Amino acid sequence: MKEDYLHHLWQHKKFAVTDLKTTTGESIQILNSGQYLQLAGPDFFNSQIIIGQQKWAGNVEIHLNSSDWYVHNHENDSNYDSVILHVVWEHDTPVFRKDNSEIPTLELKNYVALADLNKYQSLLAQKEWIYCENDIASVTDFIFKNWEERLYFERLERKSNEILQLLKESNNDWEAVLFCLLAKNFGLNTNGNLFLKMAKSFPFTVIRKESTSVESLEALFFGQANMLDYDFQDSYVIGLQKEFDYLAHKHKFQKSIFENVEFFKHRPDNFPTIRLAQLAALYHKEQNLFSKVMATASIEQIYDLFKLEISSYWETHYNFDKKSVQKKKKMTNSFIDLIIINTIIPVRFAYEQSINKETSQEIIDLAIAIPPEKNIIVDKFKEIGVHSKNAFQTQALLQLKKEYCEQKKCLQCAIGVHLLKN
Known part of the structure; x- marks a missing residue:
């Protein structure tokens, strides 16, 4: 399990969002997941959440374990004073604000479908050139072409x-x-x-x-x-x-x-x-x-x-x-x-x-207008069913391999997200 998978779940609400409860039993209603800015500080900004009967606007921090809050020394960082919800996979310890009030915690593992979790674990378990090489050729042209331009x-x-x-x-x-x-x-x-x-x-x-x-x-x-x-x-x-x-x-x-x-x-x-x-x-x-x-x-x-x-x-x-x-x-x-x-x-x-x-x-x-480049990466993509007709496509593939596949950013890749959905 990687933390970016939890980011993916929260950002796209890929879990059972009805009848959510904090670890202390208060109801949770997500009005807005917030902005995923990937900057210093909390993971999601300007979230809007109803906890119990109280509507909150603020930031959401995500960890694999609740105790990671202290491992990362967030208790000493003022950037985290505005956190309104702590989202974790495993709740192993309560987390407190500077005024000793407990930060509400959502334990996600209780709300994620086993089938979705198995998809994720299956994707990352492959010991291939890239994680999705057995499935990438099945991605639709619409998804691929839009992602190529972005890349x-x-x-x-x-x-x-x-x-x-x-x-x-x-x-x-x-x-x-x-x-x-x-x-x-x-x-x-x-x-x-x-x-x-x-x-x-x-x-x-x-x-x-x-x-x-x-x-x-x-x-x-x-x-x-x-x-x-x-x-x-x-x-x-x-x-x-x-x-x-x-x-x-x-x-x-x-x-x-x-x-x-x-x-x-x-x-x-x-x-x-x-x-x-x-x-x-x-x-x-x-x-x-x-x-x-x-x-x-x-x-x-x-x-x-x-x-x-x-x-x-x-x-x-x-x-x-x-x-x-x-x-x-x-x-x-x-x-x-x-x-x-x-x-x-x-x-x-x-x-x-x-x-x-x-x-x-x-x-x-x-x-x-330029013919496709010839190199090891382009040739390997061709072997797994991804063919290039021009340099626009080969340059996109080089970016995909270097900045996403090699960095294991499957959940920030349109191809990875599409495969997980389907």
Whole structure:
């Protein structure tokens, strides 16, 4: 038994509400269960209850056992002075207010149907990947689709908080925020944090001033990512070293020394050298990129923004000083899709929220236009009967798994509540 199950029972009145009595025999009539705010203090606020002949308005606190009141030291916390009813599963001790009057207690175990309790215990007893994996495929499309939208925007809200922190750090420069997030996601999971450090290690004004030269941008990115501090033979790379020294002196930023970039387990097209060269080519090709991203109306327009050619050196190299077969190393649509999912949509959402512009449907439409992501979580959901047709759905599933399934918040999940009801 978990306390959140008792919250669920009280919030939705999932127990026999007629003929309720306190542990001392007084009748209870619930007029309003109250607001479940999940904040510090009592569990439910502004409840309205008739106990005996007296109508009360105040807060309700819920515990597994009455004695938990003292275990949690509520007797010393003024936030609990306004509790009008103590709802517990097991009443094992009376609880008193500071004036020594006893707080009325409702012992729920006497009013919950055995069938409902068995449903709950059966759900949490499953030792599977997620608790409901044997039943989730039976959930109706109506329940699932409404919950998907909520999950998707919850995920965007979380990302938006990180973006707003970057905005604060960059003195409200949205172009700088976009650059930082692009750098992070160009680095993928392996080098993302290092690329983000690189992007934050110099003012974005340096990019604005040096964007006319792709070699200058490459020197800046490679140098600040600690990739030029070696003895090289290729004249192109030696030129980048000299250019980096010049830029650091010219713009007076401190050379940063981070951990080394990771090449291991990457396909050559995802090498950090190639991704940084592509990032440099992007900012050489597109000035005012943030404004252009905000103005795009379709996924095809975003693809066009990111279709570019990197400098000729990288057509015959994947790493410094190591020549390879010539190949045009363009960004694939699948890589651009990842950039749209993890950078463009979150930045767009955060910006439009900041100016109170409602574009939820446009964002959903953009996510729906992107093919479903391929990862372990999405594949596992597919195995248990939950299929995804687009990135909108896969992003919702990632939020579901991370924030609900892994946190065991079945009773705050529309799917879990639906299964318990049925």
